[in-house]
Amino acid sequence: SSFRCFRCCHLSPAWISMRVALSLGAALASGTPAEPHYFENQVDHFSTASRTYKQRYYEDATHFKGPGSPIFCIMGGEGGIDPSTGIFYPWVGTVLAKTFGALVIEPEHRFYGESLPFGNESFTVDNLRVMNTQQALADAAEFIRAQQKARGCTPRGTAGYCPVVTFGGSYPGFLSAMMRLRYSAVVDAAYSASAPMRFYTQEVQQYDYYAIVSRSAERAVPGCTKAVRAALDEVLAFIRNNTIEESTKQLGFCQPLPPYVTQDKEELISELMLTVEQAFAGLNMANYPPGPDTGMSQTCQSFVKATDLLGPVADLLKSQTPSLAGKAVFGAVGAPASCFDLESFRPAGKDGRVRCGDWSGCGSGHDGEMWDYQTCSFEVEHIGLDGKTDMFPPHPWTLDWLKDHCLNRFDVRPAPYELQQNWGFSREDLKATATKIIFTNGLNDGWSAGGFLTDVDASRGLITLNMPNGAHHSDLSHNLPSDKDTPDVAAARANATVILRQWLSEIKTDLGDVVV
Numbered sequence: 001s002s003f004r005c006f007r008c009c010h011l012s013p014a015w016i017s018m019r020v021a022l023s024l025g026a027a028l029a030s031g032t033p034a035e036p037h038y039f040e041n042q043v044d045h046f047s048t049a050s051r052t053y054k055q056r057y058y059e060d061a062t063h064f065k066g067p068g069s070p071i072f073c074i075m076g077g078e079g080g081i082d083p084s085t086g087i088f089y090p091w092v093g094t095v096l097a098k099t100f101g102a103l104v105i106e107p108e109h110r111f112y113g114e115s116l117p118f119g120n121e122s123f124t125v126d127n128l129r130v131m132n133t134q135q136a137l138a139d140a141a142e143f144i145r146a147q148q149k150a151r152g153c154t155p156r157g158t159a160g161y162c163p164v165v166t167f168g169g170s171y172p173g174f175l176s177a178m179m180r181l182r183y184s185a186v187v188d189a190a191y192s193a194s195a196p197m198r199f200y201t202q203e204v205q206q207y208d209y210y211a212i213v214s215r216s217a218e219r220a221v222p223g224c225t226k227a228v229r230a231a232l233d234e235v236l237a238f239i240r241n242n243t244i245e246e247s248t249k250q251l252g253f254c255q256p257l258p259p260y261v262t263q264d265k266e267e268l269i270s271e272l273m274l275t276v277e278q279a280f281a282g283l284n285m286a287n288y289p290p291g292p293d294t295g296m297s298q299t300c301q302s303f304v305k306a307t308d309l310l311g312p313v314a315d316l317l318k319s320q321t322p323s324l325a326g327k328a329v330f331g332a333v334g335a336p337a338s339c340f341d342l343e344s345f346r347p348a349g350k351d352g353r354v355r356c357g358d359w360s361g362c363g364s365g366h367d368g369e370m371w372d373y374q375t376c377s378f379e380v381e382h383i384g385l386d387g388k389t390d391m392f393p394p395h396p397w398t399l400d401w402l403k404d405h406c407l408n409r410f411d412v413r414p415a416p417y418e419l420q421q422n423w424g425f426s427r428e429d430l431k432a433t434a435t436k437i438i439f440t441n442g443l444n445d446g447w448s449a450g451g452f453l454t455d456v457d458a459s460r461g462l463i464t465l466n467m468p469n470g471a472h473h474s475d476l477s478h479n480l481p482s483d484k485d486t487p488d489v490a491a492a493r494a495n496a497t498v499i500l501r502q503w504l505s506e507i508k509t510d511l512g513d514v515v516v
Contacts, residue, residue: 030478032093034058034086036114039107039146043117044130045138053117055139057107058086059147060093065101067152067160070504072097073144073187074106075179077172078371079363080113081106090480091493092167099497100504103151103162107143109136109172111370123349123366125411131370133378133419137175140166141183156185163507165500169193169473170447171379174200181425181434189436189461189503191496193473197439199381199450201420206384206397208449209360210277213284214390216444216471217300220287224300225391232276232393234309236269244268252314254339260351261342270395271342271354272317277385277392278354278361279316284446285472289486320345347372351408359383359397360446376406380416427456436461436503438496442470442489463499465492 038054058081074088086106087093093104108115111131116122122131144164154160164187168176173195180190198204217224239247244265248257251272261268280299287296302312317340346352347368356362357375360383375381384397399414406412420426424433434456441451443466456462467474469486475493477485 031085032060032087032090033084034060036083039143041110041139041142045135045142051117053110053115055107055110055143056081056114057105057143058083059106060087060097060104063097063101064103064151067154067162068508070100070102070163070165071144071147071151071153072100072102072104073140073164073166073179074104075140075166075168075172075175076107076109076112076115077168077170077175078109078112078374079367080115081108082113085478088478089167089169089476091475091477094480096497096500100500102165103147105143105147107140110139112367123369128373128410128412131373133175133178133374137178137182140175140179141186144186161507163188163504165189165191165504167191167193167476168195169476171196173473177434177437177439178423178425180437181430182423188507189438189500191438191440191476191500193440193476194442194445194447194451195439196381196447196450197425197452199447200379201426202380202382202416203426204382204450206382207386207389209383209446210281210385210390210392212444212449213280213446214392216284216287216446217280217296217391219444220290220294220297221300221304223304227300227303227306228280228391229387231303231306231309231313232273232391235272235313236393238310239265239269239272250310250314252318252340254341254343258343258346260353273393273395274355274359274361275320275340275342275345276313276316277359279320280391281360281446284444287444288442288469288471288474288477288489289484290444290469290471314340349409353405357381357402357405357414359385373410373412376402376410376412376414378415378419380414427452430462431457431460434460434462438463438465438499440465440467440470440473440475440492440496442472442474443468444470445472445474447472461499461503465495467492 036056037059039057040052041055043049043051043053072092074092087104088106096102097104110117111122117130118127121127148162151162153162166176166179166187173192174197176190177192177195179187214225244262261271283296283299287294291297299316302315306312315336318336320340345354345364347356347362347364348366349369352369356372358371358381362368362371382397385392385395387394402414406414439452441448441453452464453466455464467488469488474489481493
C-alpha cells in the first residue's frame with residue numbers, strides 16, 4: 001500500500017481506486033508543488049560497480065537555518081512524484097520545518113516516476129534484480145549524506161551537526177522506520193505513519209484488512225455492508241446467468257473487452273471484484289475527516305438507497321479513472337466516464353492483472369507493475385476476503401496463488417520472511433535494537449490491522465499515537481492542518497511535535513540515544 005497515496009480531504013461521489021499508500025505523487029494529488037532536482041545515486045549499492053542513475057528529488061530550504069539545524073527526509077514510495085505534488089506533507093514541509101528551522105528533502109523511490117536506474121530498460125527481469133527495499137534504503141542513506149555535506153553540516157556530536165528525521169506514511173512509513181533501524185548512523189529519529197509493519201512480519205491474519213474497511217463503511221452509513229453485499233451477490237448471479245458480452249455491457253464496461261476476460265467468466269469476476277474491493281480500500285484510506293461528505297459516505301449512500309442493485313456497481317466502476325488507480329488521491333474529483341475501461345487499469349508488463357500481488361490494489365502502468373513486483377518479492381501482504389467479516393464475496397488469499405502469479409509475471413518467488421529474519425522489526429525485535437521511532441495509526445484505516453497499536457517501548461522512544469477518527473496517515477495529510485481536523489488528529493500532531501523537540505534537544509546536547 002499503498003498503496004499505495006495522497007491525503008486527505010473530501011472525495012466527492014467520485015469513487016477512486018487507490019493504493020496503500022499514500023506515499024506517492026500523482027498528478028491530482030495535493031501537496032506543495034516544487035521544482036524537481038536530480039541526484040547521481042548508485043545503481044547497485046552492494047557491489048563495486050560504478051554505474052549511477054539520476055534519482056529525482058524535491059527540497060524546500062525556506063526555513064532551514066544552516067549547519068546545526070535538522071534535516072527532515074520524507075521517504076518516497078510506490079509511485080512517481082510529479083512536480084505538481086512536490087513535497088507530500090505540508091505539515092512537515094511547512095509547519096514542522098518552520099518550528100524547527102529544518103531543511104526538507106524528498107527522494108523519489110527507485111523504479112518509480114523518473115527515477116529509473118536503467119531508463120526505459122529498467123523493467124526487464126534482469127534489471128529488476130536491484131529493485132528492492134534494501135537498495136531503496138541505501139539510496140536514501142547516500143542521498144542524505146550528500147545533502148549534509150552540501151549544506152556544510154559537521155559530524156555527529158559537533159555544533160554544526162544536522163540531525164536527520166525521516167518521515168513517511170504507508171509503505172514509506174515502513175521505509176522511515178527501517179531507515180532508523182538499518183541506518184542509525186545516518187538517521188537520528190523516525191516518524192512512521194500507518195506503516196504496515198506487521199503485514200511485513202507476516203503476523204496479520206488475511207481477513208483483518210477488509211474487515212476494518214467494512215467496519216469503516218458501516219460506521220459511515222449504517223446498512224452499507226448489507227447493501228454492498230446484496231449488490232455484489234446480484235452482480236455475481238447476473239454474470240453467471242448471462243453471457244460475458246451481456247454482463248459487461250449491463251455493468252458499463254468499455255468494449256471491446258481485453259481478450260483475457262472474453263472467454264473466462266471467473267477471470268472477469270475476479271477482475272471486477274478486485275476493482276470494487278480496491279475502490280472501497282481507497283475510499284477507506286481517504287475517509288477523513290469522517291462525516292457525510294466523504295467519498296465513503298456518499299458511495300455507501302448510493303448503495304443503501306439503490307433500487308436497481310446493479311446500478312451502484314456500474315456507477316462505481318465508471319467513476320474509476322486510470323490516472324488515480326492504485327493511488328490514494330485525497331480530494332480528487334473525477335467525473336464519471338461513459339464506460340469502465342478495464343484495460344487501462346492493468347499494471348504494465350507480461351500478463352498484467354488488476355488482481356495483482358496486493359489485493360488492496362497495485363495501480364496501473366509501470367508504477368503498478370513495480371508495486372506488483374515488490375509485493376511479489378519482499379513486501380508480501382496477506383489480504384483475503386471471507387464474506388463474513390467483510391462485505392465482499394469470499395476469496396481467500398493463498399501463498400500458492402501468489403507464487404504462481406509472481407513466477408508467471410516476473411520469474412520470481414516471494415520471500416515473505418526475508419526482511420524480518422535479516423532485519424528484525426517485530427515488536428520484540430525493535431525493543432532490543434531500536435530507539436526514537438514514532439508510530440501513528442488511524443484506527444478507521446484498514447492498514448491499522450498491521451500497525452503497532454500500543455507503545456513498543458516508551459522507555460526507548462518507541463511510541464505509538466493512535467487516532468480513533470483517523471484514516472490512512474491522516475496526520476501526514478497532503479493538506480495543511482485546519483479546523484476541519486478532528487481533535488484526535490490535532491492532538492497526535494501536537495504530541496509528536498513535543499516528542500521531536502525533546503529528541504532533537506537530546507541530540508543537540510550530545511545525549512545520543514539516551515531517552516530522558
